[in-house]
Amino acid sequence: MAAKFDASEARYPSRRSVLKTVGVGAAGLAGIPFLAACTGGSGPSATGSDSPGLTFGSGSSDDVPKRAYQAVTDAFTAKTGKKVTTNVVPHNDFQNKINSYLQGSPDDTFTWFAGYRMQYYAEKGLLAPIDDVWESIGDNYSDALKKASTGPDGKMYFVPNYNYPWGFFYRKSLWAEKGYEVPETFDALKALAAKMKADGIIPIGFADKDGWPAMGTFDYMNMRLNGYQFHVDLCAHKESWDQQKVSAVFDTWAELLPFQDPAALGQTWQDAAKALEAKKTGMYLLGSFVTQQFTDPAVLADIGFFAFPEIAMEGRDAVEAPIDGLLLSKKGGENKAARDFMAFLGTSEAQDAYAAVDASNIATAKGTDTSKFTPLNKTCADTIANAKNISQFFDRDALPAMANNVMIPALQSFIKDGKMDVKNLEAQAKTLYAAQ
Amino acid sequence: MSSTARELIPEESREPEGAPVHRVKSGRVRRLSGRDKMVLALMVGIPTLIELTLVWLPMLMSVGLSFTRWNGLDLGDIRPAGVANYQYISQDYPPFWPAVQHNMLWLLFLALIATPLGLLLAVLLDQNIRGSKIYQSIFFAPVMLSLALIGIIWQLFYQRDNGLLNFLLGTAGTPQAVDWFGDSSVNIWAAMIAATWRHAGYVMLLYLAGLKGVDPTLKEAAAIDGANAVQTFFRVVFPAMRPINIVIVVITIIESLRAFDVVYVINRGTNGLEMLSALVIQNLVGEGQVIGVGSALAVVLLVISLVPIVFYLSRTFGKENKA
Numbered sequence: 001m002a003a004k005f006d007a008s009e010a011r012y013p014s015r016r017s018v019l020k021t022v023g024v025g026a027a028g029l030a031g032i033p034f035l036a037a038c039t040g041g042s043g044p045s046a047t048g049s050d051s052p053g054l055t056f057g058s059g060s061s062d063d064v065p066k067r068a069y070q071a072v073t074d075a076f077t078a079k080t081g082k083k084v085t086t087n088v089v090p091h092n093d094f095q096n097k098i099n100s101y102l103q104g105s106p107d108d109t110f111t112w113f114a115g116y117r118m119q120y121y122a123e124k125g126l127l128a129p130i131d132d133v134w135e136s137i138g139d140n141y142s143d144a145l146k147k148a149s150t151g152p153d154g155k156m157y158f159v160p161n162y163n164y165p166w167g168f169f170y171r172k173s174l175w176a177e178k179g180y181e182v183p184e185t186f187d188a189l190k191a192l193a194a195k196m197k198a199d200g201i202i203p204i205g206f207a208d209k210d211g212w213p214a215m216g217t218f219d220y221m222n223m224r225l226n227g228y229q230f231h232v233d234l235c236a237h238k239e240s241w242d243q244q245k246v247s248a249v250f251d252t253w254a255e256l257l258p259f260q261d262p263a264a265l266g267q268t269w270q271d272a273a274k275a276l277e278a279k280k281t282g283m284y285l286l287g288s289f290v291t292q293q294f295t296d297p298a299v300l301a302d303i304g305f306f307a308f309p310e311i312a313m314e315g316r317d318a319v320e321a322p323i324d325g326l327l328l329s330k331k332g333g334e335n336k337a338a339r340d341f342m343a344f345l346g347t348s349e350a351q352d353a354y355a356a357v358d359a360s361n362i363a364t365a366k367g368t369d370t371s372k373f374t375p376l377n378k379t380c381a382d383t384i385a386n387a388k389n390i391s392q393f394f395d396r397d398a399l400p401a402m403a404n405n406v407m408i409p410a411l412q413s414f415i416k417d418g419k420m421d422v423k424n425l426e427a428q429a430k431t432l433y434a435a436q
Numbered sequence: 437m438s439s440t441a442r443e444l445i446p447e448e449s450r451e452p453e454g455a456p457v458h459r460v461k462s463g464r465v466r467r468l469s470g471r472d473k474m475v476l477a478l479m480v481g482i483p484t485l486i487e488l489t490l491v492w493l494p495m496l497m498s499v500g501l502s503f504t505r506w507n508g509l510d511l512g513d514i515r516p517a518g519v520a521n522y523q524y525i526s527q528d529y530p531p532f533w534p535a536v537q538h539n540m541l542w543l544l545f546l547a548l549i550a551t552p553l554g555l556l557l558a559v560l561l562d563q564n565i566r567g568s569k570i571y572q573s574i575f576f577a578p579v580m581l582s583l584a585l586i587g588i589i590w591q592l593f594y595q596r597d598n599g600l601l602n603f604l605l606g607t608a609g610t611p612q613a614v615d616w617f618g619d620s621s622v623n624i625w626a627a628m629i630a631a632t633w634r635h636a637g638y639v640m641l642l643y644l645a646g647l648k649g650v651d652p653t654l655k656e657a658a659a660i661d662g663a664n665a666v667q668t669f670f671r672v673v674f675p676a677m678r679p680i681n682i683v684i685v686v687i688t689i690i691e692s693l694r695a696f697d698v699v700y701v702i703n704r705g706t707n708g709l710e711m712l713s714a715l716v717i718q719n720l721v722g723e724g725q726v727i728g729v730g731s732a733l734a735v736v737l738l739v740i741s742l743v744p745i746v747f748y749l750s751r752t753f754g755k756e757n758k759a
Contacts, residue, residue: 001474095722095723096721096722098510098723099508103509103510124510139680167579177748209617209707211704211706263596263615263618264618265615265620265707266596266615266617266618266619267596267618394649399727400723400724401719401724401725403724404723405718405719405724405726405729408706409530409531409706409707409710412707413530414706416620424528427527427528428524428528428529430730431520431521431528431729432726435505435507435517435726435727435729436507
């Protein structure tokens with residue numbers, strides 16, 4: 001009996017969960033310095049003003065991006081003779097452990113995103129400002145990208161590498177066959193969707209099993225109705241959720257909801273991409289990474305792109321195009337080589353080296369090689385280049401807890417019944433933002 | 437009986453002497469060598485220390501953190517919040533009450549369907565049928581499978597367009613196809629069946645061990661007294677397995693409280709599959725970390741779990757004291 005007791009005691013649930021509370025933090029804190037220590041060279045290199053090398057923490061763990069960053073670091077080493085020690089961490093782990101990573105002994109530079117999450121760490125003093133780097137690379141970037149790289153104190157923190165626009169993807173052959181035309185306005189979009197429905201096609205592909213893709217629709221509705229600045233302020237909780245402007249977003253979305261794939265909650269974006277490929281759906285609102293799913297070159301060549309139609313404000317000035325790039329950790333701020341590396345990434349030379357391996361994204365620096373662009377790449381790149389404002393997607397622009405713990409369940413329930421309790425959203429936002 | 441002769445008799449068979457028990461005890465303690473004492477101290481001390489640092493300390497810290505607001509960055513950022521986190525989860529956090537309901541439903545389902553199923557399997561496999569070992573392995577296999585495999589297996593079964601179940605129902609690929617994982621009115625049932633698949637194997641193994649431990653003479657005696665098979669089982673064998681039954685009751689309750697893996701592989705515990713444990717993970721681990729709220733959820737789960745644990749401990753130790 002006593003032995004049995006031990007066995008069941010070991011399965012005791014909340015102890016595990018409780019352990020996780022502290023364990024995750026502790027393990028993260030303990031593990032990451034150890035990892036960093038293994039790489040060697042990071043300790044001494046941080047002190048000298050002109051060091052022989054730098055460490056680079058990368059969350060780009062998938063094969064293609066991993067090789068692409070390898071190409072960049074190789075090019076940097078070839079050019080400057082400085083060694084880059086890369087530590088690749090699986091991207092989910094990298095994101096989940098970022099708190100303890102930055103407080104432990106982070107690498108000199110590391111991959112991250114623009115947006116609230118970058119600004120948050122800048123505000124907490126965990127990042128080193130890089131205004132000097134921007135003096136040399138500033139001319140390579142558009143104003144929208146510069147704005148996205150600026151911290152809350154007005155200093156520069158981020159060097160953009162690539163981004164990818166969100167918008168509607170469709171099969172050109174299907175549209176040509178049925179005589180559909182790219183809608184410029186929301187009313188035209190609804191009219192087109194109604195026509196597709198009559199033709200027996202699901203008008204708008206939609207997948208939200210993972211919870212986050214629906215945020216793209218929300219962001220566009222919000223920006224087209226209330227403008228880019230409102231989107232930023234709402235995400236930072238400088239605007240209340242409990243107001244008419246937010247209700248209007250959901251009311252407008254409710255008009256579109258009957259045209260979106262009713263099976264959304266059971267499928268992933270990959271499933272929805274397949275449905276678009278099979279011409280079961282007429283169009284699909286997603287980031288341009290959706291094209292990774294179209295492995296058949298004939299299908300890929302048949303994919304068209306158009307920006308989210310205008311609704312009430314600012315036309316189509318704002319585009320949702322999450323930017324990936326590099327940040328300099330506080331510790332890395334003392335390493336000259338790390339600053340050189342960031343400056344290098346901000347050049348067309350480095351971004352071409354990256355894009356030569358990973359062509360699914362759009363390089364951000366001016367003067368990058370566009371000769372290999374497909375027409376689709378070109379449309380995507382033009383959409384971004386012509387944008388006055390670049391938003392970063394809800395889960396990068398807002399507090400992650402707000403995005404993951406509040407918006408995912410809220411949007412999923414909205415997809416089910418078309419109703420949203422904005423009062424409750426505000427109540428949750430208040431508690432979560434207050435905890436930061 | 438001289439004291440030397442008394443030493444020769446095994447301890448448990450000794451007759452109680454007139455002398456008070458504690459004198460015997462203290463006499464024995466004095467006979468421990470320094471080395472014995474050290475071994476004892478290590479054997480007791482190390483587990484106690486581990487238990488303290490890995491169980492009690494985190495648990496108390498978690499309880500403490502549930503009354504604070506903290507961003508997880510700097511210890512100086514911890515601010516007291518009173519019961520605000522509890523207020524938040526009970527009033528403002530929409531997934532909380534569905535999660536409590538789902539945990540209750542899970543408990544009922546495991547208790548009324550999965551556990552009796554495991555018992556049935558055990559009784560059947562205890563009949564010395566041919567290939568009993570093979571069946572045991574098959575039914576127990578799900579308990580040993582990894583999370584990822586379980587996800588894949590049930591995905592194959594439940595998929596909307598090309599899953600086995602919709603194929604058997606003849607609805608695969610048609611608009612009538614049931615979206616077993618995506619439809620929030622059915623996915624909890626789909627998940628509970630997947631959980632039953634694991635739980636029944638587990639219960640089966642424990643009951644098989646229990647059945648082997650039941651004295652066969654009890655059954656013979658019952659048969660001689662004219663009891664049929666059903667009566668023998670329910671009136672004699674089942675009550676004789678009381679220790680196992682208590683373990684199973686506790687395990688079933690605990691399994692239903694910590695139900696996590698199956699819902700997590702389906703959709704990370706959202707959209708109709710909210711479970712307390714999944715909410716704890718959602719709020720404590722990863723980017724969506726809100727330490728105060730997550731700790732409050734963990735404490736709620738802890739308090740609920742304490743009920744069966746206390747019940748179990750009082751039954752176990754209460755009985756030992758009586759004996």
